[in-house]
Amino acid sequence: AFKAAVLIQQWYRRHVARLEMRRRCTWRIFQSIEYSCEQDQIKLHNFFSYLMDQFTPSSSKERDFISRMFISGESYKEAELEKYCDYESIEVPDSYTGPHLSFPLLPDHATALLEAFQQKQQLHARYVLNLLHETRKHLKQLPNISHVSTCYSEEITVCGDLHGQLDDLFLIFYKNGLPSPSKSYVFNGDFVDRGKQSLEILVILFTFLLIYPKEVHLNRGNHEDHMVNLRYGFTKEVMQKYKVHGKKILRMFQNVFCWLPLATLIDQKVLIIHGGISDTTDLDMLEKIQRNRFVSVLRLKKRKESSGKPQIQAINGESESGTDAAPRLSLQPQSAQAPSTANRREFSRWLRQTVQEQIDTCRRLVDISESEPEELTYSSMVSLKDTDEPCWTRQEEWKQVLDILWSDPMPQEGCRENKVRGGGCYFGPDVTEKFLEKYSLQFLIRSHECKQEGYEFCHSRKVLTIFSASNYYEIGSNRGAYVKLGPDLIPHFVQYQANKTAHLLTMTQRQGFLVALFAKISRVEESAFRALREKLFAHTSALISAFKSYDRDNTGKITLSNWATAVESVLRLGLPWRMLRPQLVRSAKDSMLEYKSWLDDLAMEQRSQEHIQSSLLEVIYRNRSNLETIFRIIDRDHSGLISFEEFQQTWKLFSSHMNIELTDDGINDLVRSIDFNKDGNIDFNEFLEAFRLVRQCP
Amino acid sequence: LVAEIEKKITEAFEVFDRESNKTVDVREIGCIVRSLGCFPTEAEVQELLEKIEVEEPGGFVHLEHFLPVMTKVLLDRRFRPIPEDVILHAFEALDENKCGYITKDDLVKHLTEG
Numbered sequence: 001a002f003k004a005a006v007l008i009q010q011w012y013r014r015h016v017a018r019l020e021m022r023r024r025c026t027w028r029i030f031q032s033i034e035y036s037c038e039q040d041q042i043k044l045h046n047f048f049s050y051l052m053d054q055f056t057p058s059s060s061k062e063r064d065f066i067s068r069m070f071i072s073g074e075s076y077k078e079a080e081l082e083k084y085c086d087y088e089s090i091e092v093p094d095s096y097t098g099p100h101l102s103f104p105l106l107p108d109h110a111t112a113l114l115e116a117f118q119q120k121q122q123l124h125a126r127y128v129l130n131l132l133h134e135t136r137k138h139l140k141q142l143p144n145i146s147h148v149s150t151c152y153s154e155e156i157t158v159c160g161d162l163h164g165q166l167d168d169l170f171l172i173f174y175k176n177g178l179p180s181p182s183k184s185y186v187f188n189g190d191f192v193d194r195g196k197q198s199l200e201i202l203v204i205l206f207t208f209l210l211i212y213p214k215e216v217h218l219n220r221g222n223h224e225d226h227m228v229n230l231r232y233g234f235t236k237e238v239m240q241k242y243k244v245h246g247k248k249i250l251r252m253f254q255n256v257f258c259w260l261p262l263a264t265l266i267d268q269k270v271l272i273i274h275g276g277i278s279d280t281t282d283l284d285m286l287e288k289i290q291r292n293r294f295v296s297v298l299r300l301k302k303r304k305e306s307s308g309k310p311q312i313q314a315i316n317g318e319s320e321s322g323t324d325a326a327p328r329l330s331l332q333p334q335s336a337q338a339p340s341t342a343n344r345r346e347f348s349r350w351l352r353q354t355v356q357e358q359i360d361t362c363r364r365l366v367d368i369s370e371s372e373p374e375e376l377t378y379s380s381m382v383s384l385k386d387t388d389e390p391c392w393t394r395q396e397e398w399k400q401v402l403d404i405l406w407s408d409p410m411p412q413e414g415c416r417e418n419k420v421r422g423g424g425c426y427f428g429p430d431v432t433e434k435f436l437e438k439y440s441l442q443f444l445i446r447s448h449e450c451k452q453e454g455y456e457f458c459h460s461r462k463v464l465t466i467f468s469a470s471n472y473y474e475i476g477s478n479r480g481a482y483v484k485l486g487p488d489l490i491p492h493f494v495q496y497q498a499n500k501t502a503h504l505l506t507m508t509q510r511q512g513f514l515v516a517l518f519a520k521i522s523r524v525e526e527s528a529f530r531a532l533r534e535k536l537f538a539h540t541s542a543l544i545s546a547f548k549s550y551d552r553d554n555t556g557k558i559t560l561s562n563w564a565t566a567v568e569s570v571l572r573l574g575l576p577w578r579m580l581r582p583q584l585v586r587s588a589k590d591s592m593l594e595y596k597s598w599l600d601d602l603a604m605e606q607r608s609q610e611h612i613q614s615s616l617l618e619v620i621y622r623n624r625s626n627l628e629t630i631f632r633i634i635d636r637d638h639s640g641l642i643s644f645e646e647f648q649q650t651w652k653l654f655s656s657h658m659n660i661e662l663t664d665d666g667i668n669d670l671v672r673s674i675d676f677n678k679d680g681n682i683d684f685n686e687f688l689e690a691f692r693l694v695r696q697c698p
Numbered sequence: 699l700v701a702e703i704e705k706k707i708t709e710a711f712e713v714f715d716r717e718s719n720k721t722v723d724v725r726e727i728g729c730i731v732r733s734l735g736c737f738p739t740e741a742e743v744q745e746l747l748e749k750i751e752v753e754e755p756g757g758f759v760h761l762e763h764f765l766p767v768m769t770k771v772l773l774d775r776r777f778r779p780i781p782e783d784v785i786l787h788a789f790e791a792l793d794e795n796k797c798g799y800i801t802k803d804d805l806v807k808h809l810t811e812g
Binding site: 003004005006008009010011013017024412576577578 | 701702705706709710712713714716717718719728729730731732733736737738739740779780784785787788789791792800805808809
């Protein structure tokens with residue numbers, strides 16, 4: 001009997017180990033795909049660099065189109081913001097059954113909102129705008145770094161990324177209690193994007209912020225940035241939910257985001273920031289800068305030639321002065337004669353000049369009207385006290401903010417550029433050590449990275465990552481967590497996992513632990529592999545060339561070993577391909593793979609648009625995220641529609657950058673075949689949806 | 699063939715390499731060996747570990763030491779899978795009441811009474 005038991009143990013251990021391996025591989029897949037998406041931002045920058053430096057427009061129309069992409073749309077001075085985004089003129093009809101807000105807010109308003117959102121109701125635009133105005137007023141008085149003490153409330157609860165997952169916020173409030181005079185909360189950024197209820201989360205958080213200003217603290221995350229919102233879903237969500245007033249609401253959010261504090265300090269001992277630090281992070285500088293100047297921290301890399309000249313912003317990057325640029329930027333170039341479009345360098349110079357002129361114009365306009373009484377912010381008061389001028393450059397200030405919001409810890413020592421995300425640094429345990437010592441801190445709390453258990457320590461427990469969005473990649477992928485700190489500053493964790501489709505994950509006792517685990521892992525795994533197969537499909541041409549290089553005799557087959565090497569060389573995801581192979585390659589005979597038919601099988605899985613040339617299809621799949629962002633930039637009134645001409649021009653520019661041939665007929669085919677043409681306008685949301693994998697509804 | 703085996707082993711190892719520094723916690727070795735298709739018993743895993751040098755602090759295994767040992771294991775085709783009928787037989791042997799399953803406690807009991 002003992003022998004039998006040992007055998008079973010052997011078998012059991014092997015199965016658990018295999019599942020564990022699969023679980024880790026799945027995690028790897030999701031992470032590498034997520035980070036490679038962030039690479040898209042860099043690719044986008046390359047596209048804009050290309051337009052600026054290498055592209056030769058073939059017509060003045062084309063030239064104007066390009067310049068429109070660069071020059072920021074309407075921006076408003078802070079005072080004008082109030083006029084444009086006013087709410088008082090908005091009537092709330094009697095037919096409205098949602099919650100009503102009045103100011104100052106009371107706890108009852110918060111509970112009403114929570115109930116309303118639980119029942120999927122929507123807050124009226126008037127109240128949203130009113131709330132945003134009040135929130136902005138409140139945030140403006142706050143310093144860049146909030147100071148919290150455990151003397152006031154015994155325990156402080158710190159939450160990480162929520163990413164629009166309202167269920168997780170409800171779960172946190174359910175388990176931990178609502179914010180109150182005896183319950184302090186710090187929310188560490190990334191409230192929006194990806195999840196579909198970013199708006200509701202913000203409304204709830206801002207409401208509690210105004211009701212309990214001493215107890216509720218919000219930090220800015222890298223997603224509290226309208227450039228990121230264009231890509232990751234918040235912009236889309238607002239426009240879908242508020243068709244009439246969405247644009248105003250977005251403008252207000254854009255402004256409110258840049259007034260969010262950058263960090264929170266507990267008892268002068270624990271620093272909470274969204275991303276991390278770098279070897280140049282300077283808390284004194286961070287306390288003094290004017291944080292609202294950093295509307296968006298994403299922008300083009302500095303060009304070597306323009307050293308000494310101020311940076312050219314790509315799309316509504318940092319606003320140069322204390323307030324936003326003047327309204328209604330003229331689109332007519334102010335230089336005398338448009339250059340001959342044949343000369344590439346001249347075009348490039350002209351473009352820079354035009355953009356620079358526009359910026360200068362804005363600056364001048366703002367300087368003149370600086371005499372209007374601007375409410376003094378905490379940080380501007382601090383700098384008034386100093387007798388000398390702030391001695392750091394705009395560039396240095398920008399780097400401080402970027403590092404705080406985008407950096408990630410790494411196990412190796414040192415500090416290097418975070419090329420994966422395209423912003424911030426990777427900082428090592430030595431950087432942490434020095435930083436904590438310099439400011440007499442005990443440890444750092446940050447978020448920004450998804451962790452399987454919802455939280456994770458690193459750097460010898462000096463850095464804590466807390467992540468509050470459960471099931472982030474897929475249902476069952478990870479837990480969320482929050483951390484509680486008492487006066488002893490010892491962290492206590494609470495984990496949770498929101499599960500709507502719980503019935504999928506619970507199994508009866510009889511079926512046993514292994515089956516349940518298997519089912520859970522399978523589900524998440526399936527999702528990961530679907531995403532991976534889509535990526536493989538998106539690189540079909542490159543893969544074929546790579547495979548062919550291993551198949552000199554043109555047999556149509558390669559070894560599985562070469563398959564793995566080739567795939568990594570094309571996708572560069574750093575994944576264990578040999579481990580993943582059984583799930584990706586079903587049809588291998590004598591360990592040789594017929595690669596062409598394998599790729600054909602992959603293509604069939606994708607929602608095939610057979611009449612569209614395959615190379616174009618690939619480009620769309622590979623660059624969907626960037627295409628979406630570009631369309632949103634062009635669609636300045638956020639209507640979801642762009643004109644057919646704009647659509648055409650975008651494709652022309654893009655295909656020239658991507659080096660693919662795309663004729664006018666090709667573009668027309670695109671438009672016609674998918675039938676999303678609406679009176680000469682293209683609904684680009686529908687267009688992009690057509691190229692998404694068909695997902696099984698959970 | 700050896701090169702391919704080494705690549706496979708390295709891949710599996712790296713999945714468990716938390717800090718990307720070519721080391722894994724000694725407790726994960728069993729998992730790695732098994733995910734490479736082997737069915738060692740606990741005792742056999744321990745034997746393997748003795749062959750691999752384990753660095754003292756915290757008990758880490760370096761890829762350099764793991765690779766040659768594991769390569770030999772795979773080349774020698776050790777710890778092969780247990781055929782299904784044998785496993786079924788084993789279950790039946792322990793399932794005294796013939797109810798179609800055994801509980802974890804039963805298994806533990808038999809293992810500790812050996």
